[in-house]
Each structure stands twice: as C-alpha cells, then as structure tokens.
Amino acid sequence: MDSHRTYSIRQLSKEFDVTARALRFYEDKGLIHPERKGQTRLYSSRDRARLQLILRGKRLGFSLIEIQEILDLYTPNDHGVAQMRATLGKYRRQIETLKRQREDIDAAIHDMQDGCIWLEGEITKMEAENLKPGNA
Amino acid sequence: MDSHRTYSIRQLSKEFDVTARALRFYEDKGLIHPERKGQTRLYSSRDRARLQLILRGKRLGFSLIEIQEILDLYTPNDHGVAQMRATLGKYRRQIETLKRQREDIDAAIHDMQDGCIWLEGEITKMEAENLKPGNA
DNA sequence: CCATATCTTTACGTTGACGTAAATGTAAAC
DNA sequence: GTTTACATTTACGTCAACGTAAAGATATGG
Structure with a gap:
C-alpha cells in the first residue's frame, strides 16, 4: 500500500509547484490538516489528495472558501x-x-x-x- | 439591424448583473472602450459582446489581464x-x-x-x- | 563543534478587483 | 425652478491570497 506514505512540506510543494507558504496558508484556512511530528508537518496521502482537489479548484477559478465547501462534500x-x-x-x-x-x-x-x-x-x-x- | 443600438451604463450593468463601478473599472484597464456622448458613456453592441466575453472569462477563473489577452485575440x-x-x-x-x-x-x-x-x-x-x- | 539545510511562527507588505464616499454635472418630471 | 434620477471623476478603503522578511528550533554532514 502506498497509502501510508508521508510527505514533507517541501516534497509536496515541489511536486505540485506551490510554495510552502501556500500550504501553510491553506492549513490556516482549514483546508488541510496535516499531522505534526513534534513541530514539523507530516502530510498523509489523504492530505495530498485534498491538495490536488484544492489546486484543481483553483484552476477552475473557485475561491478558497468555495473550495472549502467542495472539500466538505468529500469528507x-x-x-x-x-x-x-x-x-x-x-x-x-x-x-x-x-x-x-x-x-x-x-x-x-x-x-x-x-x-x-x-x-x-x-x-x-x-x-x-x-x-x-x-x-x- | 440590432447592431446599432447603444446601451447606458445602467442598462448593461443590470442586464449582466455587474455594478457600474465594475464597467468603469474594466474600461480603466482597457478591456472596453465605449464612446462618449459628451461626458456619459455609450456602449455599442460590440462593447456588449466584449462584456459578455469578459464575464465568461471571469466565470472560468481568468484574471482581467488574461481576459485582456483573450480579447486581443478577438480584435x-x-x-x-x-x-x-x-x-x-x-x-x-x-x-x-x-x-x-x-x-x-x-x-x-x-x-x-x-x-x-x-x-x-x-x-x-x-x-x-x-x-x-x-x-x- | 559548527555550518548548512529545512522546518517553524509572527507579522507586515503586496496585488488584483473592485466597493464606497464625496463632490459635481445634466436632463427629464413635476 | 427645483427635485429626482442618473451620470461623471477622484480618491481612499477592503478583502482574498498569498509574498517576504525576521528570528528561532532541529537534525545532519564534515
């Protein structure tokens, strides 16, 4: 199973070409909830999937609030x-x-x-x- | 021919449900160029068509700059x-x-x-x- | 042990897309 | 003729979505 992997903030930001700042911002807005190992964030593959949805939403011109609502549909x-x-x-x-x-x-x-x-x-x-x- | 009609700023803003402020803003950004009868703006049906394109672009999540480029393709x-x-x-x-x-x-x-x-x-x-x- | 890299938080700065208020002009309606 | 309804410009305000700078924790390599 690949589903138990975790990702660092850099890995995700590189993979999807967004800044770490953006990822923290999305977390601040409640769009993602990565775990913490001590202080540092650990993103699960579920977090990764949510990020994909977020970015797709952005490409489609939805605001973060609208994206939030869409994500709620998935939870x-x-x-x-x-x-x-x-x-x-x-x-x-x-x-x-x-x-x-x-x-x-x-x-x-x-x-x-x-x-x-x-x-x-x-x-x-x-x-x-x-x-x-x-x-x- | 319906193509010689003109529209006031209110007519257009009501028809497409945008504020007059927005229309002036689009003009400021060079997306639309209505005539002037004295001081007041007179929108042609060509302006109306451009506005439709602008709003469609917005619904699709494009920025005004991107929309500007798309409009350039139409001119x-x-x-x-x-x-x-x-x-x-x-x-x-x-x-x-x-x-x-x-x-x-x-x-x-x-x-x-x-x-x-x-x-x-x-x-x-x-x-x-x-x-x-x-x-x- | 120290440098380098990567993480963190806090907080102020920026850009886009208008909103809103103030002061003014003009034209039809009463 | 003045109120009403709409138009104008100028200019400051606002909100979202981050950017960026500062200052510090943590771990890994030389």
Missing part, C-alpha cells in the same frame, strides 16, 4: 439519513455549477476554433495573393 | 501574414488551455457523480435498516 459524513440527503443535494448543485462552467468552456472553445478556421482561410488567401503575377 | 488583426500566423498560434494555445480546463471539469464532475451514486446507495441501505423488525 465522510457521520451518517444520519437527513444529513446524507442534504449532502446529496449539495453534490447535485455542485454538479450543476460545474456543468454550467463546462458550457462556458465549450462555447469559448468553439469561438476560438471558428476563429482559427477563419484565420487559416485569410492566410491562405493572402499567400495566394503573394504568388499572383505582378507581385515580383 | 481584428490589421493584416500582415506574419501577424496573422502569430495570432493563429495564440488561438491554438488558448484552445489547449481551455481543453485542459475542460478535463479538470470533467474529472470533477465524474468524482461528484460517483459520490452521488455512493451516497444514494448508503441512503437506501439506511432506509432498509430502519424498516427491519426490532426498530420500532
């Missing part, structure tokens, strides 16, 4: 049917948010691809121009 | 084959960025959907528990 819910139903609702709303974002992305991609096609056309036109007689 | 390029090739390159890199972002989103959606399925299962289990004899 095991101390049963109780009502609680679980509530959590399920949050999951579904989050999925809707993400799907809307996906539509934004698809729209942007399509726009850009259309732009590419148009540009390619213009370029070929201009190249043809430059080969016409009289342009020596 | 007609005063021909010159070299320039157009450069622009084409930028388009393509931007598309790659967006596609990577889409992969992040897809991953997030899948995670959440798995979570939903698991949760639904747990809930049905617990409901079954509560109906067993001896739980009166």
